[in-house]
Amino acid sequence: MRFIITDKDPSRMTKCIHHLSALPTMKDWQVDIKEYTPNRSNAQNNTYWMWLGELAKFMGESKDELHDKFALKLIGFEEKEIAYRDAEGNVQTFTKRNPKSTKSLTVKEFSEYLAQVEITILQAFPDFKLPYPDDYKYALNG
DSSP states (O other), rough: OOOOOOBBTHHHHHHHHHHHHHHHTTTTOOOOOOOOOOOOOOHHHHHHHHHHEEEEEEETTTTTHHHHHHHHHHOOOEEEEEEEEEETOOOOOOOEEEOSSSOBBHHHHHHHHHHHHHHHHEEEEETTOOOOOOOHHHHHHH
């Protein structure tokens, strides 16, 4: 269970305290408290996927392929070691690289990512008209 407590809705604190006090005492519980930092905003996400959709049409690629390419180029990758048995039964390993997820980026980090995507597109395709939604300024500033 996660509670996001804000000054805009003080009743959330009460709900959290009520929930904690109702937990059975015969079990051990872990409670973590940290400052809330929201992930990317809807405006940012909508702008990003609109850009990818338009660029995908222009380039003849899928939005998901473009998403992976931008993520790899601009925020890097995560490595995972995979083990398998070859035809002789010997254990072999290889390292698989996946693009880092943009879902975990904070609003500020996604703002910076979105700006880098915009610059990359405009530099690579000067004739391409990048669409700008009404909430573009909000998307870029989080």
